[in-house]
Amino acid sequence: MPERALPYRPHNHEACVSQALTDAQDICRQQNARLTPIRERVLELIWQSHKPLGAYDILAQLGAEGHKAAPPTVYRALDFLLQYGLVHRISSLNAFIGCAHAGEHHRSTFLICRECGIVLELAVDTVTNAIESAAKAEAFQVEDITLEISGLCPSCQGSTSHA
Amino acid sequence: MPERALPYRPHNHEACVSQALTDAQDICRQQNARLTPIRERVLELIWQSHKPLGAYDILAQLGAEGHKAAPPTVYRALDFLLQYGLVHRISSLNAFIGCAHAGEHHRSTFLICRECGIVLELAVDTVTNAIESAAKAEAFQVEDITLEISGLCPSCQGSTSHA
DNA sequence: GCAAAGTTTGCAACATTATAACATTTGCAG
């Protein structure tokens, strides 16, 4: 599989988007799920940057491009995309971001820069294993892990707003 | 320090509450912070169980006991309690829970039972270290960690609603 | 004690995020 570019520095982001869209099409075809125009457009809007997008931001952008939609339209598209692992919800921000490992079974860690807003999704086994074993030690049966780390990305360190 | 009882099984919960309140008083005295009646009452309400409580639940309970408060009253009390590490916010539930390690510098892991709602707060170094080193590998400067694990607690496993 | 200053609370309005309920349309199988 191709190495993914780090989101912090300039990169061919068109490639990120088109890769995400073709992956989504493949995944949906394999699962007999319908990636309808709205769903695909919402996914594309989410992928327009590596920053999480709120449901109402999506709504506004759909509106700006003529498709006047109501909240349920967006939330239903998001539910679909979440269900098929094409996007993730960032609980600490009430926002959504494209999954960088769609199709792969994984547990995600999100590194969220509080300065520039960019989110990097990792799937690190050492972290997952430590969590699973801590849960196991308490006889707790893990179903879902929310791991969101807030701080400063490499690009934003040192440039702490004394411009 | 006294061992804390596990919240899943019956225990002297009065002791949990009174310990939390006296800890809070000590911490606030040491930091010259004012644990006003409202703030203390909100803390006590949050500690009434080991299940996270929503801001509007707190609001309703205050209302039920005669103190008709508006949302800012509750949110300000919560901000105060968060600031002094007396409660934690559970992002995945939009709710708040008493800190089981108040006064100790720690990073928390929350085990959240989807069946009974009880939350166990852990402070496990192996988890924290794995997270910190994963972040370090990406040159990311960690400020805050949100780690919320949803699943089934020991008491709720096996009793999966085929009653 | 007393006034000034700072902190906390009350209060009204509002902003943001998410869902419920029901009608309509679309895609597809028989």
Add this chain to the structure above:
DNA sequence: CTGCAAATGTTATAATGTTGCAAACTTTGC
């Protein structure tokens, strides 16, 4: 074509969280 299920449209509403300003209370300096 017909009928069903899935998807979308539409309206209203619920749930969560914030802003701004005024009043009350506490502390501090004198």
